[in-house]
Amino acid sequence: MDRSNILTLVAFSSYKDEIGQIRNDETYTVVPCKVNSVTRSEWAIGGQQGLNPEYQCVIFQGDYNGEKECILEGTRYSIYRTYMARNDDLELYLTEKVGATYGDEN
Numbered sequence: 001m002d003r004s005n006i007l008t009l010v011a012f013s014s015y016k017d018e019i020g021q022i023r024n025d026e027t028y029t030v031v032p033c034k035v036n037s038v039t040r041s042e043w044a045i046g047g048q049q050g051l052n053p054e055y056q057c058v059i060f061q062g063d064y065n066g067e068k069e070c071i072l073e074g075t076r077y078s079i080y081r082t083y084m085a086r087n088d089d090l091e092l093y094l095t096e097k098v099g100a101t102y103g104d105e106n
Helices: 040-048
Strands: 007-016 022-037 053-060 069-072 073-083 090-096
Touching: 007 053, 007 090, 040 053, 040 090, 053 069, 069 090
Parallel strands: none
Antiparallel strands: 007 022, 007 069, 022 053, 053 090, 069 073, 073 090
C-alpha cells in the first residue's frame, strides 16, 4: 500500500510541577499514511453529527495508541472515528480541529 504521506499523531499528558500546578504536554509520533477523501456517505453521516469530515488516513494499526488529534500537512485535526480494516490497516477519520488544545497558549 502506498503510504507516501506523513501524519503526526498527537498524544496528551498532564502532570504536576514542583509547585503543584498542573502542566500539560504533547507528544508527537510521526507515521507514514495514505490520505483519502471521505466518502459521500461518511460526509453525510458526519454532518448529521455536527462534524465536517475531511480526510480518511490509513496507517499501520500498530502505530496508533488511541490519540484523539493529529497534524496533516500543517493543519491540526480531531480523530473522530477509527475503523480496523484488513491487513493490519487502521482507518482514521479526521475533521478539522476547532477550539483550544494543550498546545494553544494564546
